[in-house]
Amino acid sequence: MVFVGGFLGAGKTTLILAAARELARRGVRSAVILNDQGDALVDTSLAQTAGVPAGEVTGGCFCCRFSELIEAAEALRVHAPEVIFAEPVGSCTDISATLLRPIEETFRDAFRLAPFSVLADPLRARELLAADANPHMAFLFRKQLQEADLVCWTKSDLHPELPELAGMPARKLSARTGQGVAAWLDEVLSGRIAAGQTLLEIDYNEYARAEAALAWLNAELVIESVPPRSPAMVLGPLIDRLDQELSAAGIGIVHLKATDHAPSGFLKAAICGGGQEPEVEGALDASPCARHHLLLNLRAAGAPDPVRAIVDRVLAGVAGSMTELRLTCFSPAAPRPERRVTR
Numbered sequence: 001m002v003f004v005g006g007f008l009g010a011g012k013t014t015l016i017l018a019a020a021r022e023l024a025r026r027g028v029r030s031a032v033i034l035n036d037q038g039d040a041l042v043d044t045s046l047a048q049t050a051g052v053p054a055g056e057v058t059g060g061c062f063c064c065r066f067s068e069l070i071e072a073a074e075a076l077r078v079h080a081p082e083v084i085f086a087e088p089v090g091s092c093t094d095i096s097a098t099l100l101r102p103i104e105e106t107f108r109d110a111f112r113l114a115p116f117s118v119l120a121d122p123l124r125a126r127e128l129l130a131a132d133a134n135p136h137m138a139f140l141f142r143k144q145l146q147e148a149d150l151v152c153w154t155k156s157d158l159h160p161e162l163p164e165l166a167g168m169p170a171r172k173l174s175a176r177t178g179q180g181v182a183a184w185l186d187e188v189l190s191g192r193i194a195a196g197q198t199l200l201e202i203d204y205n206e207y208a209r210a211e212a213a214l215a216w217l218n219a220e221l222v223i224e225s226v227p228p229r230s231p232a233m234v235l236g237p238l239i240d241r242l243d244q245e246l247s248a249a250g251i252g253i254v255h256l257k258a259t260d261h262a263p264s265g266f267l268k269a270a271i272c273g274g275g276q277e278p279e280v281e282g283a284l285d286a287s288p289c290a291r292h293h294l295l296l297n298l299r300a301a302g303a304p305d306p307v308r309a310i311v312d313r314v315l316a317g318v319a320g321s322m323t324e325l326r327l328t329c330f331s332p333a334a335p336r337p338e339r340r341v342t343r
C-alpha cells in the first residue's frame with residue numbers, strides 16, 4: 001500500500017492517477033482508496049473515469065475509520081492489484097501513528113507498506129510557512145511535513161523555484177509533465193525506505209480546532225439546461241460565481257473542485273485558492289447537451305453556515321432547472337483515531 005498525504009489541493013489524486021497510468025504501462029495492476037469526511041467525491045469519480053479500480057471510505061477520515069480502510073483494501077482484492085494507493089483527507093495528519101504503524105502491527109502479512117509520501121504545493125507552502133499564515137492551516141501543513149518519510153514538491157511545471165524546508169530533502173514532481181513520477185514510484189516501491197518512521201507529538205485539541213476551522217461542502221446535483229449547454233459552459237461560470245461570492249464574503253477557498261458527467265463528455269474544473277484561473281481536465285470541447293450531472297466539493301477557511309448559504313444562492317442562480325440536489329456542509333468533527341501507536 002502506498003499512502004500519499006499532503007494538504008488539500010497538493011496534487012495527491014493527480015499524482016496517484018499519473019502513477020497508476022505509469023504502472024499500467026509497466027503491466028502492473030493498481031487500485032486506489034479515496035477518503036473524505038462527506039460523500040459524493042469528485043476524486044472517486046475521477047479515478048473511475050480514468051479506469052482505476054477505486055474504493056472509498058466516506059463520512060470520516062481513515063484514522064477514525066481504520067477498520068473500514070482495511071475492509072476497502074480487502075474488497076479491492078477482486079481486481080488483484082499489486083499496488084494500492086491510499087489518499088487520506090487533505091486536512092489529516094498523524095497518519096504514521098494511526099494508520100501506518102497499526103497496519104504494520106496487525107496486517108503485516110496482508111499488506112506491505114511503502115514509505116509515507118507527503119506532497120506539498122510550493123505556492124501553498126510559501127503561503128502557509130509565512131509569518132502571517134492562517135494559524136490553523138499552518139499547523140496542519142507543518143505537522144503533515146514533519147511526519148513524512150518522503151517529501152515531494154508537486155506542480156514543478158508551474159513552480160520551478162522551491163521554498164526552503166529546513167533540513168528536509170524533497171523530490172520534485174509534476175503529474176502534468178510526468179517529471180519525477182516514475183522515479184518517485186521506483187523509490188517508494190523499492191522497499192529501501194521504511195514506512196512510518198516519524199511518530200508525531202501532537203495536541204489533539206489543537207488538531208481538532210485546526211480542522212474545525214474549515215468548512216466542508218459536498219454536493220451532487222442534476223441540471224437540466226434549456227437551451228443545451230456544453231459542460232465547460234456549465235462548470236466555468238459556476239466556479240467563477242462561487243469564487244466571486246466567497247471572496248466577497250471574505251471566505252478563503254482552499255480547494256474547490258467540480259465535475260460534470262454529461263452525455264457529451266466528462267469535465268473537471270478546480271481551483272486551489274480564490275481568484276485562480278480554473279485548472280480544467282477532460283472534454284473541454286464536448287458539445288452542448290441538456291442533462292448535467294454535477295459533483296461539487298468545496299473546502300474553505302470559514303464557518304459552514306455562510307458557505308452553505310453562498311453555495312445555495314449560486315446554485316439557485318445557475319441557468320436551467322436543478323433537480324436531485326443533495327448537499328452537505330459541516331466542519332470536520334474532532335479526530336478520534338480507532339488505533340494509535342505511541343512508540
Ligand SMILES: Nc1nc2c(ncn2[C@@H]2O[C@H](COP(=O)(O)OP(=O)(O)O)[C@@H](O)[C@H]2O)c(=O)[nH]1
Binds near residue numbers: 007010014272
Ligand atoms: N500544473 C499542475 N497542476 C497540477 C499538478 N498536479 C495537480 N495539479 C492541479 O492541482 C489541483 C489539485 O490537485 P488534486 O490532485 O485534486 O489535489 P489533492 O487535493 O491533493 O488530491 C487540480 O486542479 C490539479 O489539476 C501538476 O503537476 N501540475
Ligand SMILES: [Mg+2]
Binds near residue numbers: 012013014087
Ligand atoms: Mg484528492
